[in-house]
Every structure is written in structure tokens, then in C-alpha cells.
Amino acid sequence: MTVFLDALRYLAYILIFPGFIFCFLTGMLLCGIDRKLVARMQKRVGPPILQPFYDFFKLFGKETIVPAQANRTVFLLAPLVGLAAQVVLQLFIPVFSFSAFSGVADIIVVLYLLLIPALSVILGAASSGSPYAGVGLSREMVTILAVELPLVLVLLAVAKTVGNAMGTGLCFSLSRIVEYQVANGSLITKLSMLPAVAAMLLIIPGETGSHPFDAAEAETEICEGMLAEYSGAPLAVYKLSHSVKLLTMTSLFTALFLGGACRWVEKLLLGIYPAMAAGIAIVVEIIILFLICAVLVAVCVSLIHAVTARLRIEQLFKYYWTVVTGLAAVSVVLAWYGL
Amino acid sequence: MNHYPILAIMAYFLCAFLIVVFGKNRAVRNILGFIGTAAPLCLLIMLAEPVLFNGAIISYWMGNRAPVGGYAIGIALEVDALGLFFGLLIATAVFVAMIYSFSYMSHDDNEPQYYTLFLMLCGGVMGLVLSGDLFNMFIMVEILTFAAVALTAFRNKVFGALEAAFKYLVVGCIGSTCILAGTIMLYAQAHTLNFAQLAAFLPGNLNTATIIAYALLFIGFCTKAFLVPFHPLAADAHGAAPAPVSVLISGVLTKSGLYGIIRLTYILFRTMGLGTVQFWLVFLGSVSMFLCVTMALAQHDFKRLLAFHSISQIGYVLTAAGLATALGVSSGLYHAMNHTLFKGLLFLCAGAVLHETGTTDLGKLGGLSKKMPVTTVLFLIGAFSISGIPPFNGFASKWLIYQATYQKAVESGNIGFLLVTVVCLVTSTLTLASFVKVTQSVFFGQLPKEYENVKEVPFGMRLGMGILAFLCIVTGLFPGLVQRFLTGPASNAVFHANSYIDAMMGFGYAEKFGLADTLPVSFESVGVWSPISWLCLLLIMLFAITIVALTSKRDRISAADKKAQAANAVSGPSFLDGAPAANKYELFFGGEESTYSQVGGDDLFWGFKHNWRHYFSFMHDLHSGIVNDYSLWAVVALALAMLYAMIIL
Numbered sequence: 005m006t007v008f009l010d011a012l013r014y015l016a017y018i019l020i021f022p023g024f025i026f027c028f029l030t031g032m033l034l035c036g037i038d039r040k041l042v043a044r045m046q047k048r049v050g051p052p053i054l055q056p057f058y059d060f061f062k063l064f065g066k067e068t069i070v071p072a073q074a075n076r077t078v079f080l081l082a083p084l085v086g087l088a089a090q091v092v093l094q095l096f097i098p099v100f101s102f103s104a105f106s107g108v109a110d111i112i113v114v115l116y117l118l119l120i121p122a123l124s125v126i127l128g129a130a131s132s133g134s135p136y137a138g139v140g141l142s143r144e145m146v147t148i149l150a151v152e153l154p155l156v157l158v159l160l161a162v163a164k165t166v167g168n169a170m171g172t173g174l175c176f177s178l179s180r181i182v183e184y185q186v187a188n189g190s191l192i193t194k195l196s197m198l199p200a201v202a203a204m205l206l207i208i209p210g211e212t213g214s215h216p217f218d219a220a221e222a223e224t225e226i227c228e229g230m231l232a233e234y235s236g237a238p239l240a241v242y243k244l245s246h247s248v249k250l251l252t253m254t255s256l257f258t259a260l261f262l263g264g265a266c267r268w269v270e271k272l273l274l275g276i277y278p279a280m281a282a283g284i285a286i287v288v289e290i291i292i293l294f295l296i297c298a299v300l301v302a303v304c305v306s307l308i309h310a311v312t313a314r315l316r317i318e319q320l321f322k323y324y325w326t327v328v329t330g331l332a333a334v335s336v337v338l339a340w341y342g343l
Numbered sequence: 344m345n346h347y348p349i350l351a352i353m354a355y356f357l358c359a360f361l362i363v364v365f366g367k368n369r370a371v372r373n374i375l376g377f378i379g380t381a382a383p384l385c386l387l388i389m390l391a392e393p394v395l396f397n398g399a400i401i402s403y404w405m406g407n408r409a410p411v412g413g414y415a416i417g418i419a420l421e422v423d424a425l426g427l428f429f430g431l432l433i434a435t436a437v438f439v440a441m442i443y444s445f446s447y448m449s450h451d452d453n454e455p456q457y458y459t460l461f462l463m464l465c466g467g468v469m470g471l472v473l474s475g476d477l478f479n480m481f482i483m484v485e486i487l488t489f490a491a492v493a494l495t496a497f498r499n500k501v502f503g504a505l506e507a508a509f510k511y512l513v514v515g516c517i518g519s520t521c522i523l524a525g526t527i528m529l530y531a532q533a534h535t536l537n538f539a540q541l542a543a544f545l546p547g548n549l550n551t552a553t554i555i556a557y558a559l560l561f562i563g564f565c566t567k568a569f570l571v572p573f574h575p576l577a578a579d580a581h582g583a584a585p586a587p588v589s590v591l592i593s594g595v596l597t598k599s600g601l602y603g604i605i606r607l608t609y610i611l612f613r614t615m616g617l618g619t620v621q622f623w624l625v626f627l628g629s630v631s632m633f634l635c636v637t638m639a640l641a642q643h644d645f646k647r648l649l650a651f652h653s654i655s656q657i658g659y660v661l662t663a664a665g666l667a668t669a670l671g672v673s674s675g676l677y678h679a680m681n682h683t684l685f686k687g688l689l690f691l692c693a694g695a696v697l698h699e700t701g702t703t704d705l706g707k708l709g710g711l712s713k714k715m716p717v718t719t720v721l722f723l724i725g726a727f728s729i730s731g732i733p734p735f736n737g738f739a740s741k742w743l744i745y746q747a748t749y750q751k752a753v754e755s756g757n758i759g760f761l762l763v764t765v766v767c768l769v770t771s772t773l774t775l776a777s778f779v780k781v782t783q784s785v786f787f788g789q790l791p792k793e794y795e796n797v798k799e800v801p802f803g804m805r806l807g808m809g810i811l812a813f814l815c816i817v818t819g820l821f822p823g824l825v826q827r828f829l830t831g832p833a834s835n836a837v838f839h840a841n842s843y844i845d846a847m848m849g850f851g852y853a854e855k856f857g858l859a860d861t862l863p864v865s866f867e868s869v870g871v872w873s874p875i876s877w878l879c880l881l882l883i884m885l886f887a888i889t890i891v892a893l894t895s896k897r898d899r900i901s902a903a904d905k906k907a908q909a910a911n912a913v914s915g916p917s918f919l920d921g922a923p924a925a926n927k928y929e930l931f932f933g934g935e936e937s938t939y940s941q942v943g944g945d946d947l948f949w950g951f952k953h954n955w956r957h958y959f960s961f962m963h964d965l966h967s968g969i970v971n972d973y974s975l976w977a978v979v980a981l982a983l984a985m986l987y988a989m990i991i992l
Contacts, residue, residue, distance in 0.1 A: 088881055088885040127723075164753075176749075
């Protein structure tokens, strides 16, 4: 009976929260907020916030065309694998004190799982046989290379700081990192983490491929690059995993640096409704998570999008490997010497 | 059971000679080849239970010349968990390469000679890892070097084959000479060549002569493992050699070099406690890792690219082994095993492409996934493994290596090791980048006209690749079991040199020399990785999404539309029509000159390479391809190693 209940619980995690349905709704909403904000910043009216949902269902009704040059299986399977991996990744990122699968979460695993959605887009694009997709994937790969180095440094800085504080020297477990913050306050308040926070804020638009780091998808130049040959349902799935990526990156930021943001929630609720504190706390925490994610999207995706022009791919690479890496490296050195 | 090691070595050599005599007939030849590789594999698997699981150490004295009065005179074989671990890797890779060879080499002339050399090489490597005697080891090094040189030049009609073999011969001989010189110096000092006796004698007698011998032996084994600065040889040799030989050179021969280095530093000299030695190994490993992965990014030949990656991965192993922690050594050995599996698989895939299309030039190939679906899937498994994509085996071992380097950084308080972690992680991403390039250039993208009649490779070749792909997945899914039954015992053996000495020379021999096993063995890792649960999650998710996708999808394409599409597919204009046929990467942007397009020439990662252009042009000038230069590098490396050895002292 307990096995059955456990299975049911995990199924609920996978399908509802923090799995598929949660990802679908919040990701799409974040995407809508982003589009609306960018439009308002550029003095346009902009689409309604629910526009990504409309687009998604509209695309599902459209015809799916597989190019004659394409390898059909890979072309159609790649978006699905990408979305699945993206949602699985979301399952590993703790939501404040709640984590669905705590045992398997580890920052290096997360680092690699972040690669899989990008890789599946790349493989799908490669299999389409289109030259535009070829250019797109080449740029996407360079973007991945560019972002990887600072991201690694940021993660190491966090691991070292938490490890120092816990006395173990190193701590790779994401849920442990969050637990530490719940007990001792968010890492963003530490001086040594500030450069890493700045670096991570710059990594988010790079990972999600938004302006000015969207050389790989440049619509006006290479027809959305890797998505050039996609249409109908597979395109809808790609758009969905792109929106989920917004959620993943922002909630990863929250887990790394703002893990203690909800410390007061449970205490407060215990005072008011002790019987249902845990149940209500999670709802409140989800709402807070969503708000934080929305603010992060507004700051590091929409705002940067609205005020910058697209970088060329080699400028992008240079930027990440000098400025952002430099910021992250400062943080690592500071964390290393325990500041 | 004590006879199994010698029987395993003899099986290779015996079948090699029998093929010379009876090899004219294909059936006889193939049967002999099969027995010659399958029998040692079976013998070693039978040894796994006592040696790996129960921790026994098997020693065998040829002609029963056991040591007299604490002095070993006879030739000895000694199989501990480390030797057996490498032996198993080698036997497996060799067995698969042999199966693959049956179909792959069937169109070549001089097949009997090929199988003879092949088995000689296998016997040489097997003899090397099971040997308990330094001079015996040198003889095996000679056998395997010359067999490898001859096999490199086997297809001597191929452009560059003789040149590659000549380069390999020259620098390989420098390496062998170093090993011989080191052996002589040790013999002069210790009056023995037996490993166990040397291991008892050397740690207490580190003087100028023995440490110079250490440097000589080290450089000798570096040439066998193709570590920097010997990496250009590997690229040339792999480019010219038949694919199964590439498997031997990258999966088997480099392992013999690694085995030599580990045996030398951990057991014979026991210098791993010294920070200077750790720095040496880690530095060499990191440089090999990073330099070769960037070299690989610049390649446009499938097999040369794989060759550079091969050394890059060896760099990982050396880095991990150089950390001198239990986690480091076991993760290094794990990666060594994975390297044999995935690199063997990738070379066999390259061979399959060469077999069907006649070229390995990335600029000319394309779109083969429709013609060779099985090879494509197997290649992708190999590519994911080497790039460390979960849940394949490369991820499991690299992940342990990152942890090991980070743990070392924290324990030693040295921020330099943190840099090594970062280099490891970045190298891994660069590896992924270059495999994206291969995937895009060979298996996806546009199918050139001349390859329209390409077919899937024969069953024998698919079987060989399939075995390795299967092993890649299995070792990736069960890292706990691998750690417990294979790499754990092997790294245990590395840290217990005393039991190695006692098994050979009689109990209590090591203690007489006042040696103690100093390094503690613990496999504490800082994180948990359970691929099974992750895979279950991914599958459930994929299943759910697929169901949603299938139920909501309506097929709106009518039969007439399909016909029209099919007609279009045949007669419709292709992107390649009417464009100059020079190089497919120059055709982006409607056939603009490559100078105006962002993807110039065969250079898929322009954005990366542009920023590193000075580095790449420096590397381009450095790798002149002239054997004199490479010999000079070898001599310089030797001189530096000797100088550094004096510092160790």
C-alpha cells in the first residue's frame, strides 16, 4: 500500500508539481510576461500575456512538415526528448525547502542536464539538413561553450561557500545548498557571492538564448536558425521547452542564491494555522517562487532585450569568457579564501 | 588457475604463428583469430572472481624458478587487480576488434599478415600488463611497438600511411630506448628486475640514478600513451591505420602506457605521496586534455579528430590518477575503461563510414543517417558517452573525476586543483562541440550525390559496434557495480603495494624493508548519481509527452499531398544544386564566398575559433608534421623530465 502511495506521489510530482503541468503553466506565463514587458519598454502595445498559450495550441493544429532531406525519426523525436529532459531537470531543482527528488540533485548533474535540451535541439536541427539550421547549430554550440565556463565557476563558488560554512569543505548537493540557506539566510547577502550573482544574471539570458545573446536564433538573419525547418506540433514543443527553460534558469538562480527567501513563511504560518502550516507554506512558496522568477525574467531577459542589439557570435563568446567569467572567477577566489 | 595468465598470453602468440602457417584459408584464419582472442578473454574472466572479488594476487614463475634466498632470478608473471583490470579491458577491446575485422578486412590483400600482426600486438600488450618483471615488460613494449608500426602502414597504398608509420617508428623507438635505458639503470642499482623486489628496494633508495631511471621510464611510457608532446604521432597513425587497428592503438596500446605509469609511480617508486609528482602528473594530464581537445576541434578528418580526442581522454585518466587519492585513482581507472569502450566504438563507426564511402573527410561526407541508420545510432551512443552526456558511461566517470579534483583542491587547500576541475569541465564541453561537428558533418546534413547508393555495413561489423555500445550503456547505468567489482579492487591494489610484494617474494618481505602502506583507501564521494532513477524519470516523462503528442496530432496530409511531396523530394531543387562543389560549409548564405559568410571554410565553430585564432595559428605552426621536430620534442621532454626528477629528489 505504501509503495502504491509512493508511486502515486511521485507520479503527481512528475505530472503536476513541480513536473509537467507546473512547468507548462509557469513557463508559458513567464514567456508571456517577457513579451509583454519588452513590448511596453519599446512603447508597443504587445501581445496579451496569455499569447504563448494561444500560440502553442494554434501550432498544434497546424500541419507538420518533415523536409525531404531530414532524418524523420530524429527530426520528430528530438523536440520530445528535449522537453522531457527539460522537465526532468526542473524536478531536480528544489523549490525552497521542498525538493521532489532530493537524492539525485547535484550541481554537476544539473550542469550536464542543462546540456541535454540544447543538445536535442542541435540534433534535431542537424537532422533537418537545412543550411540555416547548420549555421544555427554552430552558433548554438559556441553559445553553450561560452556560457559553460562562467556557469561552472559560479557553481563552484556556491559549492565552496556552502561547503566552508558547513565544515565539509565542499558541497555539491543542490538540496543541501538550499537547506543551508533556509537555516542561515540567502547566499545573495554574502559579499563574496555578489560577483557570482551578477555573473549568473548574465548567464540566464545566454542560456535561454534571449537578446542580445540570441545569435543562434537570429530571426532576421538566419530564419530562427535551428528551428528553420520546424513547423506544427514539433515547433510548439520547442517553444514550450524554451519557455520552461526560462523557468528552469530562474528557479536555479533562486535555489542557488535566494534559497532562504521563504524562511519566514513556515514560521509565520505555524503561528496562524499550525494544523495546515506545511500545506499552505508550499502554496505560498510556489507563489513567491513564481514572483521571483517573474522579476528575474523582467530584469535579465526583458530589460536587457529591450535595451541592447544582438551581438555577433564571436563578440558573444568573448564577452562571456572575459567579463562574465571574470566576475565568476572573482567570486570563486573570494569564496576560496573564505571572505 | 595459476597458469591462466601465461595461457592467455600464449594464446595470442600461438594463434599468431599458426595463422602464418595455416592462414591461407579464410575459414581457418578466422577460426584461429577468433580462438586467439576469445580464449584469453575467457581465461581472464575466470580470473576475475579470485583476483578482483576476493583480492587474491596470482604469481607465476616460468619454469618454476621461484626466488632463492629472497632473490628473484626467474621470469615472473604477477596478476593483481590492477593488472587484471587492464587485462580485461584489453581482452574485450581486442575481441571486438577481431570480430569487426572479419568483415572489415575481407577486401584487403595480405590478410594472414594482418591477423598475425594483430595478434602479436595483442599478445604484446597482454604480456605487458600481466608481467611481473621489468625486462620482460621492455620486450613486450618492443613487440607491441613494432607490430603497431607495421599495422599502421598495413594499407600502404593509403596516402600518408608509410609516413605515419615512419614517424611512429622513430619516436616509438626513442620511447623504447628510454624504457631500456631506465631498466638498465635500475638493474645496475638494485641488481634485480623483478617488480616485487624493485618495489621493495626503490622507495628507500631514491638517489640520482634511480630517479633518472624513473624519468626515463616515465617518458618511455608517455610515448606509448601518446601524451603531450607525443600526440601528433597518434593523429597520423590513426588517420592511416585500418579501423580495428585504431581500436587497438587507442583503446589498448595507450592503456599499456597508462598502466606503466601507474605501476611505476604507485607501486615501484611509491612517489605518489610527493606533491611534486602529483603536480607533474596532473599538469601533464591537464595539458594533454586541453591541448588535444582544441587540436581535435580544428581537424576535418574523422579519424584524426577521434585520435586527438583519444589523447584528450587519456589526459583525464592521468589527471585523475595523479591526484593520489582513492577517489581519484578509481575514477581515473573507470574513465580508462570507458575510454576503451567508447573510443573503440567511435573508431569502428569511422571505419564503417570509410568502408562504405571510401573517405573520412568531414568536408565531403554528409547525410549518411538515412543510409546507415544503425551506424548512426551507435555513433550517437559513442558520441554521447565521450561527451559525458548522462546517462552514458562517460558521464559517470567524468563526474567522479570532477569530484575527485575538487575534493583534492579542498583537502590540499591548493586553488590550482580547482583550476583543473574547471579545465576538465570545459574540455568536456569542447568534446561535445567537436562531436556535434562530426554528427552534423557525417551523419546529418545534406547527402552528397555520390553517396546515394551507400548501404548499411555488414552484420559482423554491426555486431562488433553493438557489443561496445551495449557495454557503454551498461557501464553508464551501473556505476555502483563497476566501482565495487572493477575499479574499486583495482585502485585498492594500487594503494597496497606491500601485498603485491609479499605475494611474490613471500609474506613479510616488504616489512623487512620498513615499508608501510601509507595512503588510506576510502571511496567517499561528495555526491550521488543514480542513473537508473534519472532514466526512469526521463522515460516516464517521454512517455507522457508522446501520448499527449500522439492524441492531439491529426495527420492532415492527404494521399495526394504525399505523392506531390514524394515527387518534390525526387525532382525538387536541392540546396546543393548549382553551387560550386568545393566545400559544403562554404554554401551557407546562398553560395557566398566563404570570406563573407560567418562560417568560413570547414570551420563550424567560427565564433570560438576566432577568439582563439592566435592560439590556433600558434598550434598550426607548431605541428609541422616533420618527424625531426617531433623527435626533438621527445628529446626536450626527456630532458625536462630528468631535470624535474632532480627536483623531486
